[in-house]
Amino acid sequence: MRFPLLLSAALLPLATAAQAADKAPEELETPIVVTAARTSLPVTALPLTAEVIDRATLDRQLQISGSVVDAIAALTPSFSPARQKLTGQGETLRGRSPLFAIDGIPQTAPLRDGSRDGFTIDPFFIDRVELILGSNALQGIGGTGGVINQVTVSAPAEDGWSARTILQGTAESGLRSDGFGGKAGALVANRSGAFDVVAGVAYERRGVFRDGEQRRIAPDGTQGDLMDSHSLSFFAKAGVELGGGVRIEAMGQRFHLEGDGDLIAVNGNRLTGLPSTGVRGVVPGDPPENLAETLALTLTADDLAGGALRVRGFWNRTADIYGGGTFADFQDPAIAPRGTLFDQSQNISRKWGVNASWERDLGPLNLVLGADLLNDHTVQRLAQTGRAWVPPTDYRSIAPFAQGNLALWDGKVRLAGGLRWENVRIDIPDYTTLWFYGPQRVGGGSPSFDRVLPNGGIVIEPTPGIRAYASYAQGYTVPDIGRITRAIARPGIDLDTFLDIAPVLADNREIGVEVKRGPVEASATYFWSDSSNGQLLVLVGDSFAVQRQRIELQGLELNLTTATPVPGLRLGVGYAHLDGRVDSNGDGRVDADLDGANIGPDRLNLSADWTMGPVSLRLQSRTHFAKLFRGPARDPRNDFSGYHLLDGAVSVATGVGTFTLAGQNLLDRQYIDYNSDTQRPTDNLRFFAGRGRSVTLGWLGRF
Template identity: 55%
Template sequence: MFRRFACATSALALCSAASGTALAQSAPQATALDDVVVTAARTALPRSALPATVELIDRAAVEQQSALGASAVETVAALIPSFSPTRQKLSGFGETLRGRSPLFLVDGIPQSTPLRDDSRDGFTIDSFFIDRVEVIFGSNAIQGIGATGGVINYVTAATPREAAGFSGRVQALTTFDADTFGDSAGYKVAAIGGQDFGRFDLTVGAAYEARGVYYDGEGRRIGFDGTQGELQDSVSWSLFAKGGVDLGPNRRLEAMVNHFTLEGDGDYVTVAGTRATGLPTSAVRGTPPGLQPSNEVTSAVLAYSDAGVFGGTLRAQLFAHDYAGVFGGGTFGTFQDPAIAPVGTLFDQSGNNSEKLGFKVEWEGPVAPVTGLRALVGLDGLRDTTNQELVLTGRDWVPLTQYESLAPFLQLNQRLADGRLHLSGGLRFESVTLSVDDFQTLWTYGPQQVAGGSPGFEELLANLGATYELTPGLLVYGSWAQGFNMADVGRVLRGINTPGQDVDTFLDIAPVVTDNFEAGLEYTRGGFEGSAAVFRSNTDKGSRLVLVGGVYEVAREATEIQGLELTARYTVNADLRFGGAYSHLEGRSDTDGDGVVDRDLDGANISPDRMLLWAEADHGDLSLRVQAQRLFARDFEGQVAENSFEGYGLIDAIGVWHAGFGDVSVGVQNLLGEQYVTYYSDVQRPGDNLSYYAGRGRTVTLGLTRRF
């Protein structure tokens, strides 16, 4: 079930709970929406108290999309129109939420690498272990740094506390191109199970997936992104464990560990296409040099909750995250050094490494003697240590950089008019220090000796919101919330090519503070549920990606993004449902520094307008879902004509037979075999024929899932 919620987008901690436009659901459910908790929002309030937008993709919808062979990121992109269409690659570079970068979490653990953003944070967990996905829209500081577009939290599976004995599920899938079986065939096997032993419960799981080669709608192999990394022709495996112990009627201690590894097989090399004639990049069998691109991620969290502290609930979390990503190599000019090999001959490749340690402590409860007033107060701490190395020669490209922050926060919510009116507001104070030791840049930049330093900043982030229930079933809301991020300091540090620089004076670490204004309404009557939201997101000193000499650099300039989101759903009866969603985005930036935005944001920074339509029907043991998406054409004022987007439409179908021995599924992506070039490939690098990638053609996934 994919549900539309209303939620207070706050710079601190928001809310949980929900309202209702279901955009993906295997069967209608009677859900007490005010009891649903969005854990990424860090507090629980009734739907009527929460004045902005959150969407929940529940387990049924995640499993339904997995019948198409979809990853967690592809599930989000398929069901949320204001999230960019995916690149169908390991890199999520250019994939945004409402035109800005989202913060990916796993059970509240940040997965991003903001000091050297390599855009792989969407692929850190297997979707088989995800119970639901929580999406909080718009710039906010709910979870600290990084959520300028919103928050995407993967909530992992837990042991059913009401189940008796050992329970779980196993799954086997195979995916292949409908017209070219052969090397397109891949498979996945996964299992998860657990038991509630009374005071103690434990769940464990494992997943393994081997992916085949992708083919486009005209039967050609799709080209490989040998630098940023691929999903096709790759192998991934994942281990998962989650357990908890009840320390009393109101106290619980819980731990989770997730390990995920994905690595390319290295069986193909790319053949350039021809943009001028519309011939996409392809691939032939061969062995690319060097190590294959990979992701290796381990996340762990220890959480404690006590619902009997000073009349409220105390929650504490300690987390760790270890990420290592390897990228493809080449004899790029940047990597050359005559002390190692003749210029033009040195092959190397980079690896990005990030280690995080952090904690979150918060208390939430009523504030006496003010009737209807609730407070959330807490403290967050984070240490992120990141460097980017050249893995074959052992050189540092981005020096070891350490980010440390402490952030106390306070959020208040006041209930008035018998609960029909809610007012909310809060503050979060971020105190940040960035530490870099003395370092030397690569030979191509001089090399330069750069003195280290410890620049920092302090930022007070605020939010205000209000909701009002005009009549039963009709809610209106409005909010203003601030979020923040940092420019990609790693890109800046590694490219210093002027003598005599030091980090304290050279590096601009002023945060990218975004102001998100939002207003909306939600309406429910009978079988109809609908919502509408308008928003505007501004920043005076943004972080826009600019292509310079074939490499993206960071431009600090004002940006403005505004948009509209609509959803609708109608339940005809218990066996028939249909609905849709639409997102419109506009974005501009100030490229000449005069304080006035003067040019459209390009496709690396903003996604196209998109419409989603779907219908579901059940008949006995059979279920069918058909979903369609339309990406609308877009021109970019101030950009080259070659980067205009023509648009395209796709249809998917999912059928499930609920048999006695398990659920047998057939999923078909791109049902009509549409030939298209993916959005990012179409709107970027007009002179690059190696990165002109088509999208996948008609692809079939056969699956069997058995619960026990």
């Protein structure tokens, strides 16, 4: 009963805010369009929860923390705490994995999730970030927690040249030399008649991170780390207007991040609360790295058969190297004595596809018809010996879809709905597992499935700026095939009969109320989501395995920002309550809480923004509430103790650009990060502290 009561309580301040806003001027902002929703309709016409992090907001958050993932984690209460590592394993949105995309191009490898999809482009080349919260299939596979779409920069709207530059330096509290980092980047753009082009380069060097007690934070020697690393990135986009509303645009980008490989983790002590640390040394093998390359060609025709056509073809490649070791899985006496063979895994994924849609208004009905094609080829290999850990696997998906949005009574009521038909086939050749698993000779196969994924909802907007909505949507993903196929330890297995690739279907229902009038922006959303055959990450030995279990989620999200009597001052508050349960014994009833690898804690965000002339100031706090995990196998050592962080930034706009001084964890709080605090209760090596105070001085120039 507490969720309906909380939602009812939330509606009272919303109603009060709406009444107060009626006294404000009636000028409303330009409607926001979220391209990830696959329609040109404003987001207020859609029965879903969406947020947009605009360029100015993103720039400020990047000065504070440095990455898009950290920015989302700081601004979106239902996104789990960022791990501050290169891996995103365990980072969820509303308790499920989100789909990361660049201009709608999926970055996630569907067959073997390497958890690096939040670090595939330098944020200097991102114009805005679009978030659609909750399970949906608008972008196809993977959006069970929502969609995080990073929209790249474009050339200026007017003829002429423009440029944007960034210079910044970062220091940890204590000002030790190994903690200094810096970034430099430049972006040049030109529009000349029908032609436009934008191109840029960015380089970033990250120093060693320290906790609130000035200790080096231990590197994640297996998954890879952001600290003690460097990255070099390139970006280009060019377009031409062919007349009659027809445009062709090409985009290419390359992002390469590599660790320095000279920091070794040292055990901490969970019993005494001492986190693991790092000391200088030589790391064996290749340092962890992340390489992502994307090419895209887009055709748009604004007037084709009375509608607007958009077709994008894309190619994407990722190659991720992880830290190595003499892990039991990697041993093979035919190569080296048991216990001595060092190796490290590498995930290589190449995908290509086509996204096509045609949108037309038929009186009060907005209709979108389209089809998506996706091919992905993934292999997980052992880099030092050239062995295949996950066999070369091909994923093929063909998905036609249709969406409709009917406006009634001059748009005061809208009925929306659609269908997406997913046709999936996975091809795996015959292969032999590693020696540790037998080795076993496994017969390949081509398992397949097809599903119709529906969505529908209603939007009521009695007056501009006030709306209520209710919706149902299905999202899907496939289980992590790589984790399953690499660990087969029984003889005589044939994948056509053994491999369960039944999709993870997530049914998402939500109701929401929004007020955006005058100085007030407020929203309240209640959602509940379930999967009868969900995907759960369960720690088995040294690595996570996939288990198919029933999962039920529900949550409440509240957000409010408003002006104050103080000139230039706006205050904000955001709150998220998440509750996730799982069927741990297979009897069809949920009986245990989702753990910290699968859901985030409750969160309260507070913010204050003050602008006066060229000066702007922001203070933001994040309170992650303590969480006890209930269930028959509950380990009290995995309960979360909670922590509170305060960040801030001050900017001054001048004639030569904007200067910003930003700080993360201004109070220099000592804490253990959420993922470490709720996982591996006996692992003293992966007992990571969170980052202490860091300060960044930056300059953003525009010419």
